[in-house]
Amino acid sequence: MSATTYAGATAYDDALADVADGATVLVGGFGMAGMPVELIDALIRQGARDLTVVSNNAGNGDTGLAALLAAGRVRKVVCSFPRQKDSWVFDGLYREGRLELEVVPQGTLAERMRAAGAGIGAFFCPTGAGTLLGEGKETREIDGRLHVLEHPIRGDVALVKAHVADELGNVVYRKTARNFGPVMATAAETVVVQVDRVVPVGDLDPEAVVTPSIYVDRVVVA
Amino acid sequence: MSRSKDEIAAAIAADIPAGSYVNLGIGQPTLVADHLTPGSGVVLHTENGMLNMGPAAHGDDVDPDLTNAGKIPVTELPGAAYFHHADSFAMMRGGHLDVCVLGAFQVSAGGDLANWHTGEADAIPAVGGAMDLAIGARRVFVMMTLLARDGTPKLVPQCSYPLTGLACVDRVYTDLATFEVGPAAHADGGVRVLATYGTGVADLRELLDVPLVDATSPAGG
Numbered sequence: 001m002s003a004t005t006y007a008g009a010t011a012y013d014d015a016l017a018d019v020a021d022g023a024t025v026l027v028g029g030f031g032m033a034g035m036p037v038e039l040i041d042a043l044i045r046q047g048a049r050d051l052t053v054v055s056n057n058a059g060n061g062d063t064g065l066a067a068l069l070a071a072g073r074v075r076k077v078v079c080s081f082p083r084q085k086d087s088w089v090f091d092g093l094y095r096e097g098r099l100e101l102e103v104v105p106q107g108t109l110a111e112r113m114r115a116a117g118a119g120i121g122a123f124f125c126p127t128g129a130g131t132l133l134g135e136g137k138e139t140r141e142i143d144g145r146l147h148v149l150e151h152p153i154r155g156d157v158a159l160v161k162a163h164v165a166d167e168l169g170n171v172v173y174r175k176t177a178r179n180f181g182p183v184m185a186t187a188a189e190t191v192v193v194q195v196d197r198v199v200p201v202g203d204l205d206p207e208a209v210v211t212p213s214i215y216v217d218r219v220v221v222a
Numbered sequence: 223m224s225r226s227k228d229e230i231a232a233a234i235a236a237d238i239p240a241g242s243y244v245n246l247g248i249g250q251p252t253l254v255a256d257h258l259t260p261g262s263g264v265v266l267h268t269e270n271g272m273l274n275m276g277p278a279a280h281g282d283d284v285d286p287d288l289t290n291a292g293k294i295p296v297t298e299l300p301g302a303a304y305f306h307h308a309d310s311f312a313m314m315r316g317g318h319l320d321v322c323v324l325g326a327f328q329v330s331a332g333g334d335l336a337n338w339h340t341g342e343a344d345a346i347p348a349v350g351g352a353m354d355l356a357i358g359a360r361r362v363f364v365m366m367t368l369l370a371r372d373g374t375p376k377l378v379p380q381c382s383y384p385l386t387g388l389a390c391v392d393r394v395y396t397d398l399a400t401f402e403v404g405p406a407a408h409a410d411g412g413v414r415v416l417a418t419y420g421t422g423v424a425d426l427r428e429l430l431d432v433p434l435v436d437a438t439s440p441a442g443g
Contacts, residue, residue, distance in 0.1 A: 031293035083348035107311025107354035114308040130388040177287035182306040
């Protein structure tokens with residue numbers, strides 16, 4: 001199925017109308033670069049709760065992911081780097097015991113989603129072996145080096161911010177705002193991509209497409 | 223005289239081979255970039271998906287879509303390339319990155335690194351890309367002060383802080399000396415002291431609880 005385009009005043013809300021309570025939501029972005037702020041705001045209005053959020057950080061300032069956390073909709077955060085200068089919303093909720101946290105090394109976080117999108121059952125990875133983050137995981141020595149067994153992270157929904165999409169759902173990104181977007185777009189049941197603009201089929205250079213349309217369910221443009 | 227942060231950064235820059243692909247992490251190690259000479263052909267990798275990262279952006283050059291691993295706005299150099307996170311970390315784990323420079327709470331004589339978590343009960347753990355860099359880069363350089371604020375050495379027999387990676391550090395650049403650590407250096411009985419600054423190997427032996435091999439050259443330090 002090619003992607004459905006959502007445009008107009010209620011586009012973001014329409015694209016997220018069916019997110020269920022308890023869903024695992026993959027949220028793109030590295031800090032604010034590539035953060036799908038408008039989609040997150042729509043998710044807050046939509047009201048789904050008890051969410052597991054998978055994202056590199058755990059919110060900056062009071063907007064985007066931080067606002068979702070502040071609204072009390074998130075049960076668990078899976079991320080690599082929650083603690084930042086401006087992560088006061090997360091810090092407060094975590095210290096009050098109102099948020100579960102799973103810290104995952106950044107590359108392992110990306111690769112676990114890549115594995116989900118690529119149909120890999122699990123993989124042995126040297127990152128984190130012999131550390132707190134490797135504790136309790138199956139290990140194996142491969143070529144003289146200790147590895148830990150890592151399992152895929154699959155989302156029910158992925159919220160991705162990109163630059164331009166065509167009407168079929170092919171997507172290109174902009175600079176380092178690409179970050180987790182292309183990987184998350186492969187790893188969720190429903191992939192929602194917000195873009196700055198949508199162009200007719202044929203207008204994107206096929207050699208430049210980063211996320212092919214097969215991965216994209218919904219394209220949202222304001 | 224002991225070395226300033228900038229002098230340590232300059233020493234690290236001088237030891238990075240021309241043409242290397244290098245990751246400077248976040249915080250203090252990013253100072254190394256200021257000391258890389260334009261002709262060196264060193265290509266900077268930033269974990270959030272870019273090669274040939276340029277200096278920090280100012281004024282009209284600031285673009286919210288172009289930041290480094292510390293989320294600071296940066297610029298792109300000719301020959302830059304963008305890629306997604308799984309590719310960025312495949313570059314590390316796959317052995318394609320020549321050098322990374324990291325800060326540390328502690329480094330052990332055997333090259334274990336502790337730099338992500340103090341282990342304190344109320345600390346919020348945050349690892350970022352530190353573990354991936356530590357085990358992935360072909361050579362890992364640490365930039366740190368030799369002593370913590372309370373005067374205890376940060377180059378130790380065994381790390382007491384939670385580990386980032388096992389036997390992954392090659393060199394430790396500090397205000398007082400440069401050391402070679404890890405399995406190769408440790409095999410001949412301890413940590414090799416490559417150069418000293420404002421101190422001698424005998425003084426370092428007093429300070430540190432690890433066996434030191436004097437490998438300073440007469441011309442050095």
